[in-house]
Amino acid sequence: MAATILDVASLCGYSKATVSRAFASPDQVAEKTRQRVYEAARALNYTPDAIARAMVRGRTDNIGFVIYEKQYPVVLNPFYSPIFESVLQTCARKGYSLFISSDRDLRLPNGQTCVKKQMDGIILAGQSDAQMVMDLRRQNMPVVVLNNALDVDDLTCVTTDQYGGALLAMRHLTERGHRKIGLIAGAFSPHVCTSRYNGYCDALREIGQPLDFRFVQTVEPNAEQAMQCATMMLSLPDRPTAIFCTNDTIAVGTLKAALRAGLRIPHDLAIVGFDDSEISHLVEPELTTVRVDKAAMGCLAAEQLIAQIEGEQSQKQVIQTPVELVIRQTT
């Protein structure tokens, strides 16, 4: 149906090799020839077929972005949107297109990880596990892990300074004189959870405040659950004067609970979130939070993966993007 390279070749009188070169490496072809080829191509409405191209070149110029979180839906996650955006732009700049899927697409019924080789590499975002990475590796698939730190040989992981961010948030609260500080933690990947939790604990230790487990709660990371949890925590007789939430969605839920309880923010209760998601400056009062450089994360992950694809040797490294406290109105 559609015109092929052969149609173009016979129309302009050159061989298909020359037509191919006119498109793929124009500098190897005489100026005059190139023009004739283009002219014929336009006349026939011809576009090189990417599939045939991929077949012989052995690469597709596609990158897979796999979000891997326990809970569906996953693209909704406001944390990943800006990262995804950044990955998309970086890939576009380097000439790659983006494939998106959840980890389910990769899982075979037998529990193995399969890859229908339509992509040159994979960015594994979220709660990726080492097994999956190794399965992919065994199929010679370049992999970069995003927002997680996995202990696999020669694996590049792009994450952020979870521990430092938590410490930053907590010290900010302790510096304002808070002693009874609650923690409402979302159930993310172990890497994220433990790092942020450690930051919480160490900051309390710094001021000699013992851990009070009534003030430490884990919830599914959505606003409703967080609100319920915060409501309970705030109704304790000696309730905390500040709450550190391990992401902004949870912080928003906490904020709602506080407002409904009639508390004045930040006078009666201080709240700090994490991630600096869009939502953090949409609520009123605006949320103090830990900014994560999502653009850098996405860009780095894409660049690292592309470097790997294009032949550079990959070395084991965990790249941590820096973190920054954004003080707004809830502290």
Place this chain on the structure above:
Amino acid sequence: MAATILDVASLCGYSKATVSRAFASPDQVAEKTRQRVYEAARALNYTPDAIARAMVRGRTDNIGFVIYEKQYPVVLNPFYSPIFESVLQTCARKGYSLFISSDRDLRLPNGQTCVKKQMDGIILAGQSDAQMVMDLRRQNMPVVVLNNALDVDDLTCVTTDQYGGALLAMRHLTERGHRKIGLIAGAFSPHVCTSRYNGYCDALREIGQPLDFRFVQTVEPNAEQAMQCATMMLSLPDRPTAIFCTNDTIAVGTLKAALRAGLRIPHDLAIVGFDDSEISHLVEPELTTVRVDKAAMGCLAAEQLIAQIEGEQSQKQVIQTPVELVIRQTT
């Protein structure tokens, strides 16, 4: 490097034709044979190559999701996240993978629309234009347009009842006795803009209220601009008692402006949004808004496209998903 179908064939002693059938149409192959083939495949870590497969079959089982909005970044758009999610799931259920890109990937330097044929069809979301659709059509690419209504022959558009939704929102306000009702409209595609604007006008006409152009403003659809705009509108001497915002992001900005001006919501000012985005129930007070069935939109678009890909004749139709008023705390 990786094992091919030939390696499997020679290991298990069958021809490559049989191996191919064992994977692609297992029922055409004897049980015993199939097991031997699978065994050999596992031993060699073999996976059928999707590219070669696509080449000979003439289809990739991939669908392109193209978000086409004037302003980057685009994936951030909270309106599209649930739609995208729904498309993703529908595609997965039907055996398709998803490619994502912005319209820029499709545009050639010469202004034409190109499609490197790696997808069997395209969902064009956002401010798509008829020219692009026709370019794609000329390359035999099935297209479905999402969240827009374009006047192209035999084109399927999946959109929502913009006009009805606006009417619903406005009647809700007029029924509560509001007469001076402002409009803060985001600059979306003409289809969306005009429909919602018409709903606004007609509802005012219903109660015999003349249009007051001081109460009608257009902004870029982000919270900051909306907040500025609302602040100005609310400082008019005879300010409106209610504001209809053409999406939730704008409504949130308006809400912030009102709260900062010390207005009590909904007593001093009523606000209605549009879309029922996630944000609408995260802010406090929660937003009254017009719910758009985004899951249905995504699902319908995907199903329509897949039907077209799989050979069903496409007929010109504009599918409108229904709309529903969600009354929360801002009215």
Place this chain on the structure above:
DNA sequence: TCATAAAATGAGAACGTTTTCACTGAAAGG
């Protein structure tokens, strides 16, 4: 002008599948 180098082009194999067609052997029906 001739030898040499460089640039431009063409022929054809290769990429890894699917699928058509033909063939075989076994089951079914008389």
Place this chain on the structure above:
DNA sequence: CCTTTCAGTGAAAACGTTCTCATTTTATGA
């Protein structure tokens, strides 16, 4: 027992490119 049917299998063409190698044409320098 002979034909007919049918499930199972194999040989080989086809899909539309790229790329190596060989060949032809053009440019360069003496």
